[in-house]
Amino acid sequence: MSRLYTPGPVRLPFDVAAAGALQPLHHRSAEFRLIAEKLFTDLSALHCSSRPVALLSGSGTTGMDAALASTITAGSTVIVVAFGRFGERIITMCRNLGANVLPLTAEWGDVVEPEVIADAVRDNPTATACWLVHSETSTGVAINLRPVLDVIRSIRPDILIGIDAITSLAVHELRADEWDVDIIVSASQKGLMAPPGLSTVWISERAEERLVRTAALTLNIADILRAAKDATFLWTPPVTIIRQLSVACSRIQKEGLENVWQRHSHISDVLRQGLRDRGLLLFGRATSNAVTAVHIAQPREFRETLLREFDILIAGGQGHLASNVVRIGTCGDHTVTDMLDLLWAIDVVLARVGVDS
Amino acid sequence: MSRLYTPGPVRLPFDVAAAGALQPLHHRSAEFRLIAEKLFTDLSALHCSSRPVALLSGSGTTGMDAALASTITAGSTVIVVAFGRFGERIITMCRNLGANVLPLTAEWGDVVEPEVIADAVRDNPTATACWLVHSETSTGVAINLRPVLDVIRSIRPDILIGIDAITSLAVHELRADEWDVDIIVSASQKGLMAPPGLSTVWISERAEERLVRTAALTLNIADILRAAKDATFLWTPPVTIIRQLSVACSRIQKEGLENVWQRHSHISDVLRQGLRDRGLLLFGRATSNAVTAVHIAQPREFRETLLREFDILIAGGQGHLASNVVRIGTCGDHTVTDMLDLLWAIDVVLARVGVDS
Numbered sequence: 026m027s028r029l030y031t032p033g034p035v036r037l038p039f040d041v042a043a044a045g046a047l048q049p050l051h052h053r054s055a056e057f058r059l060i061a062e063k064l065f066t067d068l069s070a071l072h073c074s075s076r077p078v079a080l081l082s083g084s085g086t087t088g089m090d091a092a093l094a095s096t097i098t099a100g101s102t103v104i105v106v107a108f109g110r111f112g113e114r115i116i117t118m119c120r121n122l123g124a125n126v127l128p129l130t131a132e133w134g135d136v137v138e139p140e141v142i143a144d145a146v147r148d149n150p151t152a153t154a155c156w157l158v159h160s161e162t163s164t165g166v167a168i169n170l171r172p173v174l175d176v177i178r179s180i181r182p183d184i185l186i187g188i189d190a191i192t193s194l195a196v197h198e199l200r201a202d203e204w205d206v207d208i209i210v211s212a213s214q215k216g217l218m219a220p221p222g223l224s225t226v227w228i229s230e231r232a233e234e235r236l237v238r239t240a241a242l243t244l245n246i247a248d249i250l251r252a253a254k255d256a257t258f259l260w261t262p263p264v265t266i267i268r269q270l271s272v273a274c275s276r277i278q279k280e281g282l283e284n285v286w287q288r289h290s291h292i293s294d295v296l297r298q299g300l301r302d303r304g305l306l307l308f309g310r311a312t313s314n315a316v317t318a319v320h321i322a323q324p325r326e327f328r329e330t331l332l333r334e335f336d337i338l339i340a341g342g343q344g345h346l347a348s349n350v351v352r353i354g355t356c357g358d359h360t361v362t363d364m365l366d367l368l369w370a371i372d373v374v375l376a377r378v379g380v381d382s
Numbered sequence: 383m384s385r386l387y388t389p390g391p392v393r394l395p396f397d398v399a400a401a402g403a404l405q406p407l408h409h410r411s412a413e414f415r416l417i418a419e420k421l422f423t424d425l426s427a428l429h430c431s432s433r434p435v436a437l438l439s440g441s442g443t444t445g446m447d448a449a450l451a452s453t454i455t456a457g458s459t460v461i462v463v464a465f466g467r468f469g470e471r472i473i474t475m476c477r478n479l480g481a482n483v484l485p486l487t488a489e490w491g492d493v494v495e496p497e498v499i500a501d502a503v504r505d506n507p508t509a510t511a512c513w514l515v516h517s518e519t520s521t522g523v524a525i526n527l528r529p530v531l532d533v534i535r536s537i538r539p540d541i542l543i544g545i546d547a548i549t550s551l552a553v554h555e556l557r558a559d560e561w562d563v564d565i566i567v568s569a570s571q572k573g574l575m576a577p578p579g580l581s582t583v584w585i586s587e588r589a590e591e592r593l594v595r596t597a598a599l600t601l602n603i604a605d606i607l608r609a610a611k612d613a614t615f616l617w618t619p620p621v622t623i624i625r626q627l628s629v630a631c632s633r634i635q636k637e638g639l640e641n642v643w644q645r646h647s648h649i650s651d652v653l654r655q656g657l658r659d660r661g662l663l664l665f666g667r668a669t670s671n672a673v674t675a676v677h678i679a680q681p682r683e684f685r686e687t688l689l690r691e692f693d694i695l696i697a698g699g700q701g702h703l704a705s706n707v708v709r710i711g712t713c714g715d716h717t718v719t720d721m722l723d724l725l726w727a728i729d730v731v732l733a734r735v736g737v738d739s
Contacts, residue, residue, distance in 0.1 A: 049386070
């Protein structure tokens with residue numbers, strides 16, 4: 026199995042992996058309940074909040090489906106900030122739900138400026154929600170969230186602010202209560218360094234009061250959140266993944282959330298500087314600490330050589346970037362040494378395929 | 383961890399459990415693709431079909447959500463046969479989707495007779511679908527599916543026939559192509575003896591032509607099925623559970639599907655006879671080979687003693703049956719020896735708490 030430097034799934038810490046071989050606990054058993062209670066507490070803490078987090082079986086996209094369907098009614102106006110594939114997907118998802126979408130877009134690699142967002146919020150007083158991607162996995166660009174949130178909130182104290190934090194939770198600083206956001210969606214296989222299979226949806230009190238019923242039973246955040254408050258699940262949850270996630274969250278708690286943010290910032294800096302030192306051009310603003318996109322003349326050959334020679338897997342570019350970009354994931358428990366290992370392997374590969382070959 | 387005799391999650395075969403500790407493969411990697419291709423082929427075979435099976439992250443309820451939302455339009459008429467909690471849940475789910483539901487219900491423990499279903503199908507020529515639960519997990523009653531399917535199909539060659547096979551797939555005989563059904567929903571943690579986290583939705587050609595778009599991206603069977611035909615996934619799937627399911631399906635293939643059906647029939651007979659021999663009264667028709675419900679005067683004390691003294695977990699009764707019924711699961715790789723172990727433990731517990739105490 027190759028060593029993953031992808032923006033999810035990520036390589037698991039050994040104890041997280043090992044927990045995956047345990048027999049499933051029954052989801053109504055006392056033993057499982059203890060694990061669930063601890064996990065729900067840890068998940069709240071990872072959001073810097075005391076509020077419960079809804080836990081859904083699925084990927085980040087499932088969490089987005091549930092969060093959007095539970096807060097958007099047909100015909101309502103929703104502002105969506107999009108500067109990459111995943112922001113664009115939110116636009117599609119909102120439109121599928123019958124929303125009137127105001128898309129605020131930027132070129133891939135760039136970010137939408139706070140003033141543009143402020144103007145849109147000011148000019149559309151009937152908008153019920155504004156959605157932002159914190160760390161855009163397709164481009165490696167993170168938005169400087171805090172100032173944007175402050176400006177939105179100063180104009181519209183009541184608008185629902187939703188964050189796609191799928192590759193930012195436990196990677197970038199994000200404080201749900203203090204920053205006064207309303208919905209935060211993430212997933213188990215990124216910063217939470219567990220296997221894929223779980224999605225998290227944090228909901229503010231303000232948003233909880235406005236939750237709407239979904240047509241699909243399993244996407245109904247109101248019901249799922251009610252169960253979460255009691256540390257239970259309405260349907261059979263992926264109990265083995267929950268156990269693994271609980272081990273992973275304990276690790277994050279032990280390291281300390283601020284230390285985890287700091288580590289991701291540091292290893293991303295090391296990686297980015299290392300890539301620049303090798304004459305490589307980073308793609309766009311390159312501000313995400315979860316994934317770094319970099320121009321490579323022959324990305325396919327580059328990735329295949331890295332995999333064949335070093336058993337290291339990095340991601341290709343998405344969409345129109347497939348032909349000239351690769352993406353390196355730094356979510357999870359990566360260390361500086363992991364970055365140096367990768368950069369050394371890249372040296373060898375570049376000597377083989379050439380920087381501009 | 384207790385030994386599970388619950389109707390899902392089930393105890394995992396050792397190699398299925400062990401595969402859970404492997405590092406996640408990337409879902410776009412060549413290595414994962416080989417596993418996915420084999421799994422999709424095996425899943426088709428388990429449905430006695432050559433048609434692809436859509437694989438969704440979630441429990442059986444997610445599969446039902448997706449199957450219903452992808453085949454029901456608001457205002458359409460749907461016949462739902464319900465003789466327990468899960469049949470009743472289908473009625474709720476169809477109503478949530480705006481369908482005009484014709485419920486055909488029977489008392490819990492009983493089953494709806496084929497003539498009643500035939501009459502409803504005959505009397506409602508505009509009904510677009512008819513849903514049935516194959517094995518009702520809440521009551522331990524399985525419907526004799528083949529004759530019911532034949533009579534529905536003889537009256538309405540075009541109606542969509544949907545089957546909740548969540549606890550019947552790889553437990554009871556079920557032949558998708560030959561029996562001319564349209565939709566079959568199941569899940570990983572029952573007869574497929576993998577951990578919870580995956581739902582399967584098999585779709586006939588007839589149903590595929592009538593698939594409708596869902597509001598939620600992740601419930602859209604048309605898209606998911608298109609990906610399945612190429613052995614790929616649209617969003618990050620639970621790769622570790624997929625790997626475990628692939629090991630489990632290989633075991634079923636090795637044992638032979640008909641042998642698996644036969645084994646479940648045999649061990650259920652042994653269990654039922656053993657329970658009767660101990661003076662216990664089976665609940666209702668007791669025809670499911672996945673779960674047997676049995677009257678127990680003090681179910682809570684009975685279950686707790688079994689757990690405390692033997693580390694054996696069985697399920698309680700659902701809904702109004704909670705006060706006088708327990709449910710014993712026989713999905714998965716149970717053997718006759720497992721049944722004898724359980725019956726021996728039950729002897730000891732009954733001597734302690736008494737049959738009618």
